[in-house]
Amino acid sequence: MRDDPQVAGELPAELNALLEELFAKSPGLSFGLTFAQFKIILKEIAIKHVSVDAQESASTLRDFFSSLRIDDLVLARACAAGNDKAWESFLSRFREKLFDIAGYVAKDSAAARELADSTYADLYGTKLRDGQRVSKLASYTGRGSLEGWLRTVIAQEYVNQYRRRRRLVSFEEEAEVGTQFPAPPVTTETETPVDARLEAATDEVLAALPPDDLFVLTSYYLDDKTLSEIARTLSVHESTISRKVDKLLKSLRKKILGGLSRRGMSRRQAEEALEVDVRDIRINIRNRLTQETRSQSFSEGKAEVPGGQ
Amino acid sequence: MKPIHNLLRQRLYRTQKPLIEHPPIDLLSAFSERALSGPERTSIVKHLANCADCRDIVFLAAREVASSAGQISSFHPSPRWISWPVLRWGTVAACAVIVVAAVRLRPNRQNYSHVPVAVHSQQPLQKAVTAPPNEQSSPNVAAVHPGQEVPPVRRLHNSQGKAKAVPRILGLPPDDSFYRQMALLADVQTDMRRPLPRWTLAADGTLQRSLDDGISWKRVYVAQDHVFRAIAVAGRNVWLGGKKGVLFHSADAGQHWAQMKPTADNPLPASDILGIEFQDELDGKLTTASNVSWTTSDGGRSWEKQ
Numbered sequence: 001m002r003d004d005p006q007v008a009g010e011l012p013a014e015l016n017a018l019l020e021e022l023f024a025k026s027p028g029l030s031f032g033l034t035f036a037q038f039k040i041i042l043k044e045i046a047i048k049h050v051s052v053d054a055q056e057s058a059s060t061l062r063d064f065f066s067s068l069r070i071d072d073l074v075l076a077r078a079c080a081a082g083n084d085k086a087w088e089s090f091l092s093r094f095r096e097k098l099f100d101i102a103g104y105v106a107k108d109s110a111a112a113r114e115l116a117d118s119t120y121a122d123l124y125g126t127k128l129r130d131g132q133r134v135s136k137l138a139s140y141t142g143r144g145s146l147e148g149w150l151r152t153v154i155a156q157e158y159v160n161q162y163r164r165r166r167r168l169v170s171f172e173e174e175a176e177v178g179t180q181f182p183a184p185p186v187t188t189e190t191e192t193p194v195d196a197r198l199e200a201a202t203d204e205v206l207a208a209l210p211p212d213d214l215f216v217l218t219s220y221y222l223d224d225k226t227l228s229e230i231a232r233t234l235s236v237h238e239s240t241i242s243r244k245v246d247k248l249l250k251s252l253r254k255k256i257l258g259g260l261s262r263r264g265m266s267r268r269q270a271e272e273a274l275e276v277d278v279r280d281i282r283i284n285i286r287n288r289l290t291q292e293t294r295s296q297s298f299s300e301g302k303a304e305v306p307g308g309q
Numbered sequence: 310m311k312p313i314h315n316l317l318r319q320r321l322y323r324t325q326k327p328l329i330e331h332p333p334i335d336l337l338s339a340f341s342e343r344a345l346s347g348p349e350r351t352s353i354v355k356h357l358a359n360c361a362d363c364r365d366i367v368f369l370a371a372r373e374v375a376s377s378a379g380q381i382s383s384f385h386p387s388p389r390w391i392s393w394p395v396l397r398w399g400t401v402a403a404c405a406v407i408v409v410a411a412v413r414l415r416p417n418r419q420n421y422s423h424v425p426v427a428v429h430s431q432q433p434l435q436k437a438v439t440a441p442p443n444e445q446s447s448p449n450v451a452a453v454h455p456g457q458e459v460p461p462v463r464r465l466h467n468s469q470g471k472a473k474a475v476p477r478i479l480g481l482p483p484d485d486s487f488y489r490q491m492a493l494l495a496d497v498q499t500d501m502r503r504p505l506p507r508w509t510l511a512a513d514g515t516l517q518r519s520l521d522d523g524i525s526w527k528r529v530y531v532a533q534d535h536v537f538r539a540i541a542v543a544g545r546n547v548w549l550g551g552k553k554g555v556l557f558h559s560a561d562a563g564q565h566w567a568q569m570k571p572t573a574d575n576p577l578p579a580s581d582i583l584g585i586e587f588q589d590e591l592d593g594k595l596t597t598a599s600n601v602s603w604t605t606s607d608g609g610r611s612w613e614k615q
Contacts (some may be wrong), residue, residue, distance in 0.1 A: 047350075067344070093601060105369050107532050108568055142565055145337035148370075152338035158361065162534065202320045214358035221318045222325070223364060224528055228502070233371045235343050253313055278448035291454075 011039075012058055026070045031078030031086040041077055042068070045141045062127055072149075073142030080125070080138035089124055094150060101151050105158045105281030119150075119157050198273045205252055213248055324359060331363055332356055341370055396560060505545070505562055510537050518563060531557055531566045541585035541593060548609055550582025550595055558609050575611045578603055 011019070023029075023038045033291035042065060050064050058160050078086035102116035103109065124141075125135035207212065212234075219225040219233075227245070231238040253274065332353055339345050340353045357364050416597030507519040511525065517526040531537075537551035549557040550564075554577055556569040571577035578597045587593035594604045595612070602615040 099405040110570065136378055136449050139333070139334075139335065141335045143321055144342040144344045145338075148338040148342045149335055152341065153364060155366045156334060158369060184500050199320065202322070203317055205325060207319075211354040214321075215354050215364075217317065218321050218324070218358050219364060219368070221314065223361070223368070225368060226527075228370060229371065233341065233367055235341075249313065252317070256313075266393070275318070295315050308541045 007058075011043075011061075013185045015058055015061055018062055026074045027089075028078070031074060031089075033074060033078055038074070039075075043074070045073075049141065049143065060083050068142035069091045070143055072144060072146035073140065076137040076140040078148055079123070080135035082106065082133065094147070097147060098150065098154070100167070101154050102158075105154050111127060113159055115154060115161065117152050118161070122153070122157070147185055177213075195273050195276075197260055197263040197265065198256070199254045201263060202252075204259055205255040207268070208255075209248075213244070218240060325361060328510050333358065337363060337367055338370065341367055383593040388601065391433060419521055507574070508542055508547060510540055514538060516540070516549060532568060539582050539585040540594070541587040543590045543593075546590050546608065547589070548587065548595075550585050552581045554578040554580060554582055554597065556582060556595075556609070569609060576614070577612055578614075 004023040016192075019039055019042060020035065021207050022042075023035050026038075027036050028035075040128055044066070045059060046064060050060065062181075075086055075090060079090050098120060099112065099116045102119065103112040106112040106115050125133040136153065140146060209217070216234075218229045220227070225233075227241045228238045231241045234241070256274060257267070257270045260273060261267065265273065324402050336349070336353055338347065339349060340357075345353060357367060364475040438467060487529040490515050507523050509517050509519070511528070512515055516531055516537055518529045521524045531549060532555075535551050535557075537549050537555075537557075541548045545560060545562040547559045547563055549559075554571075556577060557566045560565045567576060571579075578595070578599075578601065580601075581598035582595050583598055584603045585593065585594040586595075591608045592604075593609060594602055596602050604615060605612050
């Protein structure tokens, strides 16, 4: 634990009272959790998520503690500690949901079952550290709902399983298909650079975009996500995303034209440069991007994504 | 506008970096639930904009909404279909359909009242269908035998397989054949209203659909990371074949897809499927990369190696 100001030491009376109140409202006691344990859990979470400067402020800490999903947190931590009653409650609330979520993520009943089983094993904790069972539930911090967290854990597990599976090819498949050799790189698709000024102007405009806009553009153009998928992820209406993409395109076009003008192009030259389809320059960008993005998304070589610990 | 789309794709791709540090799972889930604000949210969005891995996780974890069927891109604003002429003629057409249905279904009700009535148990990708009068009931079909009285409620199966009762309405006949006929009729009418899409496979092996006779194409999500190499269409049935013998079928013009899995009794090719041909909804043939042909005579439920 870091030697942080307010959280590391004894909490002020006001915060202590708040934690007592939160604990009293939670099912902590019935799951065998003591107030001292509860306090340590919350302090650890605050140290992890609240910046050191903000830890000085009692009001920030109060808001932070109040925003946590205490009931879910208490349940998850009690399960991680091996409390039977907590497990009973967890299973009655989430057993069905776990399979439903896995089904939605895997889109196939056999894969969904496998996914739900392996997630359940992680949640229960099949690995031992210092003789203690390590449950993934111990990493839940109550920042969002426990169901949302489970959904994300399952999605992560699915991505990891996908990577693991890619490394394995069955003998039958190999026998039938024959040994596979990678095709030599297609020489006709050598990349001829677009006008360097156009690239520079576009990069400049993209670099200046707010993260939200960049996220929408990347999801739409690189990941080929639909407007509704992006809207669902950002919890907004689809038409909002549609308007945003439309507006962004217009604004990007205008800014790129401006950038090209600043780089010495006349208005007409700039317009012409923008009208040249990059695909005409012997590069099938769409195909390459789709393939490369896919392989990058689930690449074998990368470390297993987001820790969660 | 198309050139700028491609330019953006190219330049955005270059912004993607292989990131080593990823945000913890609880922050990703909190982001999805809009539980983050201020700098925390900004840093997550910034990371997501550059990290395809975390974007995949966030998109997969996004909650499925029930209203997905009504999602229409506002790039192509839908026409004002609720206009007075449509309502007027729609009402007339609906009345005509009800009258015709009532006249035609009444004799059927009598014919069906003493024959086995079956409702399929839970099969998420299929709509409930009525078994023909002389078809034997399969193990996953709940049957009511001849002479057995059908209770005056309609039994539906929910996703957990539990039956729930729907009360009778306005003195409709006690057996549920009328309800099922009406349900089928409604399904048919709904399906008939939808134009049959056109299908194509992109060079990268993704499925694309056009609802406007090929003017615009939209990518269709069938399953995660399958590369498709062959497609066949017969009426509302669509078969999709691809790498490593992956085979999908849709019986409702691409609304739902089911992957066909090999079993001990019903093997499927393990090598890439390169061609599929269907003469009609039942008889078809597929060819694999290892130059082996497989045929089916039951709409792809079972395949035989030639």
